[in-house]
Amino acid sequence: MKNRFVVYMLCLAMLNVGSPLVAQAELVTTLQAVEASARTQDLAAVNAALAREEVRAQFALLGVEPTQVESRVAALTDSELRTLAGQMAEMPAGADALAVIGIVFLVLLILEAVGVIDVFKKFP
């Protein structure tokens, strides 16, 4: 009986270690309280658990070592996860963003030239 109790407690403890981000369901967390009073009001637009899954998948796709994915995800807050989930491909990074902007511009130009869009109409 006693052993079984210890096993249960260990299971609980391990569950807890694995997910330090599981919210204390009943209390408003400090971060929620700050964010409620601060500029960011984009809260809860994306489910945090889904955002976490997406960031995990994108990390793997973008070449993060499998052994590192989990600890990198674990250090991000829910709102950071939401930001990353939506924009990991476009956010500023390293030395290639200029190329991204260049490509976007080029695509716009081509679409304009073939008549799909008409965004440059201010100029004669």
Add this chain to the structure above:
Amino acid sequence: MTVPGLVRAVLLCGAALAVAGCASHGPVLEPIVAAGHPERVELEATPFFPQEQYQCGPAALATVLAAAAVEVTAESLVPEVYLPGRQGSLQPELVATTRRHERVPYILPPTVDALLATLDGGLPVLVLQKLGAGPFPGWHYAVVIGYDAARDQIVLRSGTERRREMPARQFLASWDRADRWALAILQPGVLPPAADFTRYMEAAAGLEAVGRRDTAALAYEAAVRQWPTEALPQLALGNLAYARGDLAAAERGFRAAARLDPRDAAARNNRAEVLRQLGCVTLARREIEAARALAAGGPLAAAVEATAGKLAAPSDRDAAGCPAD
């Protein structure tokens, strides 16, 4: 629109950008320094980690972490912050990596004044820049280690250059285009120079949110000392006490927060929940009704309703020793 028209549009855009870039003249730093900063600051002791290709993120972060007494190198940070598929590092990951090393990632207010004040206080500042040309076209992380108002120069550890001087106007343009993003690394318990309360609390709460509770506790205690009349640090300490199962200390924290700011719905909600767990239903109900009125329609409304739901069922009399209010 014809194709020659397009070419003209492109040229016009370019010309407009060029004009906007150099429309104003005169020194940038002098008027700001005159408002109360030293003429010249350079944090010469700041370490330097020259970057490898595309890896300005790990290099710049290693510089500020090492300056905050963390034992890292640019190389050791590569697996933590570098994103091979983007050939670079993302801002939230620099912040997250700071947390993993038990330091407080403080994001500065986007002003030159805050940047100079942080340098005056002895902290180097990691900045994001958008450089249009030169050896690093595109987004770039560097570390500001000083400035010289008389010569209107900003001094950086940047890329492979141990000491790079950049005209302040040029630096400002590159920083502007990166939304003036700037990060200072704090040792736990140390406040940033010219600290902004909300930004500081956001940084500390981020540590708590990812389970770095001991580091968060040191950061909150420093906040209580610096801002004794603010409710949020007390709420934060209450949350930490709750997380380690100390209901009495949690109740004290939430009560202190609610006293300091009677309109704090989070403090009242959390106090109500802890009082309920302590068996003090009467007072818990009073607190949750107050929280309900304050949180209605706001981002905390759902959390407050959940607590109220648990208090709705008829229940026993209050436990012994419940506070009166």
